[in-house]
Amino acid sequence: MFRQKTMHQTPKKQHRHDIDRGRRVVGDKKGAILVELFASQGCKTSPEAELLISRLGRGDFNLGQxxxxxxxxVDYWDYMGWKDPFGSSxxxxxxKDYVESLKLDTMFTPQVVVQGRTQCVGNExxxxxxxxxxATVFSAPNFQANFQKTEPDTxxxxxxGSLRMKIDNQGANIMVALYENGLVTDCPNGENKGRVLSSDFVVRKLEKLTSVKDISAKKNISGTLNFPLWDSFNSTKCGLALFVQNNSHQIFGCQKFDLPGNL
Structure with missing residues (x-):
């Protein structure tokens, strides 16, 4: 079943070494493609897309990149009888930003957006x-990440690091997403009533590291983010993704980091 909602105007081995009380991680430097899935546990066809995304993440397909x-x-199907525990406005x-930038008429789930430039139904x-x-491939940003739990819940x-590409006067945002794998949910109500739903790469937090404009490819950029943690946080199930996105919502490079297991 294809769920649709009308728009309203309203692997490389990671190299690590100890530093202070945290762990510094060097991300994969090979250019990658950012694939975003918009889904909901309240949508009957989203679990099929979640399975496809998990298989993609495991490397089941020969993508060449x-x-x-x-x-x-998303949260707009929560009224259908089941509130997605990972859903967020x-x-x-x-x-919605992608619907507008890609000039679509509707919001729907499941939807896959690739590099912020193309989209399709997520279970196709x-x-x-x-x-x-x-998809167009860009050089990966060249960042290092240092992880510390400054508080039990932070x-x-x-x-x-550097972006390894020049940013013009139109500017861009450097975004950082904290995601979690291996999530399993019993769904007692809604369109997926009675099913056990599995999800990987679920974004739990998304923050802007900084905005940049008129900078060279080698310009050093640094910043610190504090992510509030959830009760069941387990660093071995989580990862971090850094990506560059312009004001037209197009992606110009991304990089990922595995979280150290000792957090």
């Missing part, structure tokens, strides 16, 4: 893979 996956659970707004395997294989991430 590394990918970074982020799953955003923030992710609904993000999807051939179209998802086709969009990934035809993860501090310090990032430093």
């Amino acid at each position: 590394p990918i970074i996956i982020l799953g955003f659970h 923030q992710w609904t707004v993000r999807q 395997e051939e179209n998802v893979i086709g969009n990934i294989k035809s 993860l501090q991430v310090s990032l430093s």
Whole structure:
């Protein structure tokens, strides 16, 4: 079942070494493609897309290019009888931005957006893979990340590096997403009543590191973010993605980091 909502105007081995009380991680430097899934546990066809995304993340397909996956659970199907525990109005707004920038008429789930430039129905395997294989690839940003738990419920991430591409006077935002894998939910109500739903790459937090404008490819950029953590936080199930996005919502490079297991 295809769920649609009308728009309203309203692997490389990671190299690590100890530093202070945290862990510094060097991300994968090979250019990757950012794949975003917009889904909901209140949508009957979203679990099929979640399975496809998990398979993509495991490397089940010969894509010829590394990918970074982020799953955003929207909240506009919560009224259908089941409130998605990972749903957020923030992710609904993000999807709406894509609907506008890609000149679409509707918001729907499941939807896959590739590099902020193309989109398709998220459970259509051939179209998802086709969009990934035809996507424009950019050099990965060259950042290092230092992770520390400054408080029991706070993860501090310090990032430093360069974008490896020039940013013109139109500017861009450097965004950082904290995501979680291996989530399992019993769904007693709604369109997926009685099912056990599995999800990977679920975005739990998304923050802007900084905005940049008129900078060279080698310009050093640094900043620190503090992520509030959830009760079941387990660093071995989580990852961090850094990506560059312009004001037209197009992606110009991304990089990912595994979280140290000792946090």
